[in-house]
Amino acid sequence: MTPDIFDPAKYRADFPVRAETVYGKPLIYFDNAATTQKPLPVIDTISRFYSRENANIHRGVFCLSEKATQAYESARIKVQRFLNARSTREIIFTRGTTEAINIVASAFSKVFLKAGDEILITHLEHHSNIVPWQMAAEASGAVLRVAPINEAGEVILSEFARLLTPKTRIAALAHVSNALGTINPVQEMIRLAHEKNIPVLVDGAQAVSHMKVDLQELDCEFYTFSAHKMFGPTGTGVLYGKEAWLEKMPPVQGGGDMIRSVTFEKTTYNELPYKFEAGTPHIVGVIALGTAVDYLQRVGLERIATYEQELLTYATKALSAIPGLRIIGQAKEKAAVISFVLGAAHAHDIGTILDREGIAIRAGHHCAMPVMDFFKVPATARASFAFYNSKAEVDVLAAALRKVQEIFR
Amino acid sequence: MDELRELYQEVILDHNKKPRNFHALPEPARKSEGYNPLCGDRLTIYLHVKGDVIADVAFQGSGCAIFKASASMMTSALKGKTLMDAQVLFERFHRVVSGQGTAEELETLGSLRAFAGVSEFPARVKCATLAWHTLKAGLENKQTAISTE
Numbered sequence: 001m002t003p004d005i006f007d008p009a010k011y012r013a014d015f016p017v018r019a020e021t022v023y024g025k026p027l028i029y030f031d032n033a034a035t036t037q038k039p040l041p042v043i044d045t046i047s048r049f050y051s052r053e054n055a056n057i058h059r060g061v062f063c064l065s066e067k068a069t070q071a072y073e074s075a076r077i078k079v080q081r082f083l084n085a086r087s088t089r090e091i092i093f094t095r096g097t098t099e100a101i102n103i104v105a106s107a108f109s110k111v112f113l114k115a116g117d118e119i120l121i122t123h124l125e126h127h128s129n130i131v132p133w134q135m136a137a138e139a140s141g142a143v144l145r146v147a148p149i150n151e152a153g154e155v156i157l158s159e160f161a162r163l164l165t166p167k168t169r170i171a172a173l174a175h176v177s178n179a180l181g182t183i184n185p186v187q188e189m190i191r192l193a194h195e196k197n198i199p200v201l202v203d204g205a206q207a208v209s210h211m212k213v214d215l216q217e218l219d220c221e222f223y224t225f226s227a228h229k230m231f232g233p234t235g236t237g238v239l240y241g242k243e244a245w246l247e248k249m250p251p252v253q254g255g256g257d258m259i260r261s262v263t264f265e266k267t268t269y270n271e272l273p274y275k276f277e278a279g280t281p282h283i284v285g286v287i288a289l290g291t292a293v294d295y296l297q298r299v300g301l302e303r304i305a306t307y308e309q310e311l312l313t314y315a316t317k318a319l320s321a322i323p324g325l326r327i328i329g330q331a332k333e334k335a336a337v338i339s340f341v342l343g344a345a346h347a348h349d350i351g352t353i354l355d356r357e358g359i360a361i362r363a364g365h366h367c368a369m370p371v372m373d374f375f376k377v378p379a380t381a382r383a384s385f386a387f388y389n390s391k392a393e394v395d396v397l398a399a400a401l402r403k404v405q406e407i408f409r
Numbered sequence: 410m411d412e413l414r415e416l417y418q419e420v421i422l423d424h425n426k427k428p429r430n431f432h433a434l435p436e437p438a439r440k441s442e443g444y445n446p447l448c449g450d451r452l453t454i455y456l457h458v459k460g461d462v463i464a465d466v467a468f469q470g471s472g473c474a475i476f477k478a479s480a481s482m483m484t485s486a487l488k489g490k491t492l493m494d495a496q497v498l499f500e501r502f503h504r505v506v507s508g509q510g511t512a513e514e515l516e517t518l519g520s521l522r523a524f525a526g527v528s529e530f531p532a533r534v535k536c537a538t539l540a541w542h543t544l545k546a547g548l549e550n551k552q553t554a555i556s557t558e
Binding site: 344345346347348349352353356364365372378379407408 | 412413416417422425426447449450451471472473474475476530532533536
């Protein structure tokens, strides 16, 4: 039997953007934590739907609408199986991770939170998993608590456990940090919260396309992610919630699909999952998310995770060898993200110089200003990888960073 | 690489490394704050105006090379200038870095000509102009922080 060697070139062929050049150089795309590129099947799904299948879903009595409804609902089944959720009633389509978190935070502020209660997050969170909870705290009088991190960029587990108090009503935490790549020990953190009967929301935006996620194993109450960070379109995402919790939560928006009957005196809400899907959704976005799920499963998440770890090790070594380069965030468990600063060169200058070499990286605070504050840097440069990236591309990055150094010596 | 050399000229790199007028001014100097949320450039400009002359101007802050060099060279260029001169210089500088300046305008910019290369990098125009916008707000005595977004 031949060993399974993961060849990124084989999958690159699926991504039309691979042929693009930037300033005459081949595009090297290292901004996957911001959004991933789209494979041909996803692009084809969108194009085919708008060319031949477009109709609004639910309630249509004509053929095209029935087909569109079926495609939309079959995407829900795909997502349910992908995450190993118990039922499609637990899969709610949203505009993205941010909206998904906002739905939960808003419902909590209306129903489950009162003055003096506590919400626990971690220092690693993206602004999208901070601000909705701040708003919920403000509306309800609850208090936001933050579990601290250590110098490696890992949540201090003993502190996290200590901050789970009898007043904690929910813990919200990132599966993977977008700014540093830290993989939180979510399984353990969920267990700790459950010991005290505290529900947990996991922000999985940076996790779902890089590792296998099994919701029965994790057992969290809520899990959120965006389609566009997993090779699907923007404007679409998922809120997974345990049915018992979703039943207790009030809908956030009114109108369209979330309604069963309306009189001027009283409106009856639709059943799950439609209760949370007000208005005509991003139909083709959801259908194409289903295609992205199929695609990811064909490539295989275990294989992706193994290859990306190999690429991370390679890139960490290559970048560490550059004098003056400091990697920010050196957690033991890390996804394929490298955040760094380089001597006197500001992240924005690094970004501009790399861009002229055809390399797309992100420079800035990565919507995680508290993380930047912790490491006392105004910004970092961040290279984030996907399975279509190669070691040869990492070599080009390392060479380009030496040019940055030359300019800023 | 040529365009990069054009952007990161020696004079810009020098001002980035050793910014001039890089300190606070004591009261009753005016203070105005600027922020570029895109990359986190942040500065405070201190202004001391006597009559219609900029008697002293200094800054503090952190950010990218283009931003820092621009703030440094702006403060050097404006000391002793009248408010009217400053306004004219600001408008010319703005046109040149956004690629709309004429050859004559470029000539009158003096050492600030070094920033002409920024026009080839649209994403960096904000870095070059943040200090100027913040200064303008200071001169107009606006209280709120200036943001480039």
